[in-house]
Amino acid sequence: MKHTEKYPEVDYICLTQPKLLMFNLVLFGPPGSGKGTQSENIVKTYGLNHLSTGDLLRDEVARATPLGLEAKKSMDQGQLVPDEVVIGMISSRIDGSEGQGFVFDGFPRTEAQAAALDQLLEAKGLAITMVLSLEVPEDELIRRLVNRGTSSGRSDDNEEVAMKRIAEYHAKTKPVAAYYDRQGKLTGVKGDHTVAETFETLGGHIEKHIAKVA
Numbered sequence: 001m002k003h004t005e006k007y008p009e010v011d012y013i014c015l016t017q018p019k020l021l022m023f024n025l026v027l028f029g030p031p032g033s034g035k036g037t038q039s040e041n042i043v044k045t046y047g048l049n050h051l052s053t054g055d056l057l058r059d060e061v062a063r064a065t066p067l068g069l070e071a072k073k074s075m076d077q078g079q080l081v082p083d084e085v086v087i088g089m090i091s092s093r094i095d096g097s098e099g100q101g102f103v104f105d106g107f108p109r110t111e112a113q114a115a116a117l118d119q120l121l122e123a124k125g126l127a128i129t130m131v132l133s134l135e136v137p138e139d140e141l142i143r144r145l146v147n148r149g150t151s152s153g154r155s156d157d158n159e160e161v162a163m164k165r166i167a168e169y170h171a172k173t174k175p176v177a178a179y180y181d182r183q184g185k186l187t188g189v190k191g192d193h194t195v196a197e198t199f200e201t202l203g204g205h206i207e208k209h210i211a212k213v214a
C-alpha cells in the first residue's frame with residue numbers, strides 16, 4: 001500500500017499545514033546504498049526539497065565551471081571534494097529554497113560538514129529532524145555501482161573507483177553516523193531489499209514522526 005493511501009492526510013498536510021512537514025531528513029549510507037533512488041520517492045511522497053551534493057557537483061562539472069573542474073579531480077579518484085567547496089555550495093541552496101524542508105542526499109559526508117549544516121540550520125531556527133542510514137553489504141554496493149556504470153555515463157561508476165569511494169566512506173563518512181547517534185537522531189534501515197520494500201520501511205519512520213507532531 002502506498003503511504004499516501006495509508007495516510008491520505010499527508011497531501012493535505014503538505015498543502016495546508018506546512019509547519020507539520022518542516023522536516024529535515026539526512027539520508028545516509030555508502031555509495032550505491034540507494035540514497036538517490038529513495039530520495040526521489042521521498043520527495044515525491046512528502047513534498048520535500050532534494051539536496052544532493054553529488055548531483056550539484058556533476059552539474060558544475062558538466063558546465064565546466066572552475067568549481068566543477070576542481071571537483072572533478074577528486075570525484076574521478078573516488079575521493080571526497082574538500083569540505084569548504086561543498087559547504088560553500090550548499091549554503092546558498094538552503095538560503096534560497098522555498099518549501100517544507102529537505103532530504104539531504106550524500107551530504108553531510110564528514111563531521112565538519114555535519115557541524116556546518118547544524119550551524120546553517122540553527123541560524124534559520126531549524127535542525128536536522130532525523131537521519132536514516134541505509135545498510136547494504138559491500139559486495140551488493142559494488143554490484144549495483146558497476147551495473148549502473150553500463151548506462152549512467154558517470155566516470156566513477158566502475159569497480160576500481162567504487163572500491164575507493166567505499167574506502168573513503170569508511171575513513172571519513174562513517175563517523176558522521178556516530179555524530180548523529182550522539183544527538184539521538186540516527187536510525188539504521190536495511191537497504192538490501194527491493195526499492196519498494198526499502199521505501200516502505202523509510203516511509204514508516206517518516207510517518208511515525210508525522211504522527212507524533214500532528
Ligand code: AP5
Pocket residue numbers: 029030031032033034035036037038053054055057074075076078079080081082086105106107108109113144145147148156165191192193194195198
Ligand atoms: P554522489 O553522487 O553523492 O555518490 P555516492 O554517495 O558515492 O553514491 P551514489 O550516488 O553512487 O549511490 P546512491 O546511494 O545515491 O545510490 P543510488 O540510488 O544511485 O557522490 C559522487 C562523488 O561526488 C563522491 O565520490 C565525491 O567525490 C563527491 N561528493 C558528493 N557529495 C560530496 C560531499 N558532501 N562531500 C565531498 N564530496 C562529495 O543507487 C545505486 C544503483 O543501485 C542505481 O543503479 C539504482 O538503480 C540501484 N539500486 C538502488 N536501490 C536498489 C535496490 N533496493 N535494489 C537493487 N538496486 C538498487
Ligand code: MG
Pocket residue numbers: 035036037054106
Ligand atoms: Mg547518489
